[in-house]
Amino acid sequence: MCSFNFQANNNHSKNFIMKLKNLLRSIFFIISISVFLVSCEWKTVVKPEVVVPEEVSFAADIEPIFESAGCTGCHNSPGGFANLDLRSGNAYSSITSGGFVNIATPEESLIYQVHLENGPTTIKYSDQEAALVLKWIQDGALNN
Numbered sequence: 001m002c003s004f005n006f007q008a009n010n011n012h013s014k015n016f017i018m019k020l021k022n023l024l025r026s027i028f029f030i031i032s033i034s035v036f037l038v039s040c041e042w043k044t045v046v047k048p049e050v051v052v053p054e055e056v057s058f059a060a061d062i063e064p065i066f067e068s069a070g071c072t073g074c075h076n077s078p079g080g081f082a083n084l085d086l087r088s089g090n091a092y093s094s095i096t097s098g099g100f101v102n103i104a105t106p107e108e109s110l111i112y113q114v115h116l117e118n119g120p121t122t123i124k125y126s127d128q129e130a131a132l133v134l135k136w137i138q139d140g141a142l143n144n
Ligand code: HEC
Pocket: 066, 069, 070, 071, 072, 073, 074, 075, 081, 082, 083, 084, 100, 110, 111, 112, 114, 115, 120, 121, 123, 124, 125
């Protein structure tokens, strides 16, 4: 009698634990799916949009890119890599006198293309930086 009761109780608690396990499994599953969906959503929200202003200034918009993108780590002296000096103050004359811009076909300008996809280094312009550089050349590559 006693043992029968014990058996019944035992089955009952086994059932309960099974249900609890299933419940925890479902909760874990739901949380995983939520985290996955939220992270996808988060990625699309923070992907920076390319915003190109009406006017691009060489001094204010382009020169700082050479610093922040890391170009000046290599292109920092007149006799350096590709004879290109991208330091602020030197960049304009170096780029224009060295033939690194192509006003007629801006997309083919070396200063735009070289580190876009298959450049000699892993340094790349961001989409935003590339858009600014291209716009600056399309507008005539002015020293503005
Ligand atoms: C790790 C060093 C390094 C960094 C950083 C670097 N470059 Fe260069 N770059 C080179 C080398 C090396 C060459 C090839 C030089 C040569 O062939 O004489 C080169 C060549 C170039 C050329 C000329 C390409 C040609 O075909 O004549 C341009 C323009 C240029 N780089 C622009 C940039 C810009 C813009 C950045 C930043 C986004 C940058 N570089 C960052 C090393 C670097």
